[in-house]
Amino acid sequence: MTGTDDLAARLRSGDRRALARAITLVESGRADHRAAALDLLAALPDPEDCLKIGLSGTPGVGKSTFIESFGLMLTGQGHRVAVLAVDPSSARSGGSILGDKTRMEHLSRDPAAFIRPSPSQSELGGVARRTREAAQLCAAAGYDVVLIETVGVGQSETQVAHMTDLFLLLLAPAGGDELQGVKRGIMEIADIILVNKADGDLRPQALRTCADYAGALRLLRKRPQDPEGFPKAMCVSAIETTGLETAWQEIRTLHRKRRESGWLARSRADQAVHWFEEEVRQALLARLRREPVRGLMADLARRVERGEETPAAAARLLIERMLGPGAPADP
Template sequence: MQINPQELAEGIRSGDRRALAKGITLVESTRADHREAAARLLELIMPYTGNSIRLGISGVPGVGKSTFIESFGNHVISQGHRLAVLAVDPTSALSGGSILGDKTRMETLARHPDAYIRPSPAGQTLGGVTRRTRETLLLCEAAGFDVIIVETVGVGQSETAVAQMTDMFLLLLLPGGGDELQGIKRGIMELADLILVNKADGDQQAAANRTVADYRMAVHFLHPRSRHWQVQVEPLSALQGEGVQKIWQTVEEYRQALGDAGEIESRRAAQARAWMWSETADSLLGELKENEAVKALVDQLEADVTAGRIPATVAAKQLVEAFLG
């Protein structure tokens, strides 16, 4: 099938959901001809990107991310916005895509004409998954979605990757228990611009209030990501929709504060530069692995490194020298 990037770009800009789905499938493809068409498509839509607020969301399993995104998303849409939800799940290739279930859990959101939910692209490496998610984010912006949520599944390296492609990072916690009990590393806490204690309802209300108070104290000891913003901690009942309006208000305040300071613009510029070098490294590594001279050396060098006969640095130098010929 012949792909016309110009037609696809026009379809995406006109709000055609089928064109957007085709565009995302194209940027997720690893075929060489598709990568070329995808690069052209991204060039065409670039002038129409950047007009959204990009939100990263993370939390431990069972914290209620899907319920929160459904409740928050519906509120955001009721305020006149269009919402896209993307997922970064480096395990999806192995698990079959744990995020796929979220489309069924976010039932009202999934059916809303002003919402678009996209499961994580299959990819065994975090780098591969985040690369495609970045490109998908740009396509969604070009299609007119002005609030983009990038959800990360699990707690680990993916948080850092998501923080590096968004403007604001939201961390969801459960009532009670410290960081260790919730499996949250200090580094992840330091990524957060807004901490939400979910399930603040029923018999967990008191525990949630105590957790909010504890974290409000704790954030003063953390190094903030921005000198223009003090990390906020808020209670939330995603199930009952309580606190959702306040959270959206906080997002708007954050956007205003960092936008006025020029920090969102400078942060995105730094993200774009980092993305360029990441793409360069990925492309070079791909070329190197396919090089015949390199392939001829790999098995022996891997065996030597594994057996401890030579250090990895020496083996790497030999591979690079073989590649450069």
């Protein structure tokens, strides 16, 4: 049995250390590690019964508190929960800055939960490049709910929709200008909006905020894959744990309807194609950084800087040098 086969067998048995080691392997940038990671992923098909949930929200909205309360509720019901928390990266070392295990103290000690902070490594979309593969490993290890927490809310956060089955947007009680700060793009992909901190003095404001978002969602175009009533806005309190069970029931209802209609299978197939194309793009960019192309790219960059070439003309010249005359330069 090869090392990869042994790691796959241990991971399938639910070995947490094997899972941590496997995620480290897929996140590695070394060529030999990447080859081993591809062998490992090929030996571990992605289970269909794992529910992958994306979660985003503005900083300070209480994402970590919500995940801990929500995760503890799910493990209490017999589920196994994995949390992939994508942290902002250090510009110098590339490592994680925050470290979500310190912010989910109780959930991190739960034997039915697994928390893995990953550096975003300056990736657009708020998710690390290998987060999708890490989620596949968690599913193969027997975790039936995988929560992917992104760095923060923004237009580029929509990337998480390409690796999850449904998307939660967590917001704080707000009004007026604060409501305008939430981008339409992320509103359009949100399946359920959860207004957190609906407790104490903030509860009346949370209810008003929830009503405002519910009205905004009704103005968006109806999505054909969703049953009546979705997307929707709901109030929750991560501290008082109120509304979490109702939110979970709505998540299960939406997931079941999408599976029964066949939309879920089509969505996962489309996601696979998306990540295939993303791998091609990343591989081509990597080639551009190598010699002899790197020297040509640097020379063209200097010519653009001096105004001797336009950016578009320089890009076409580089593409033609790589792929031959007549190669399309436009995406």
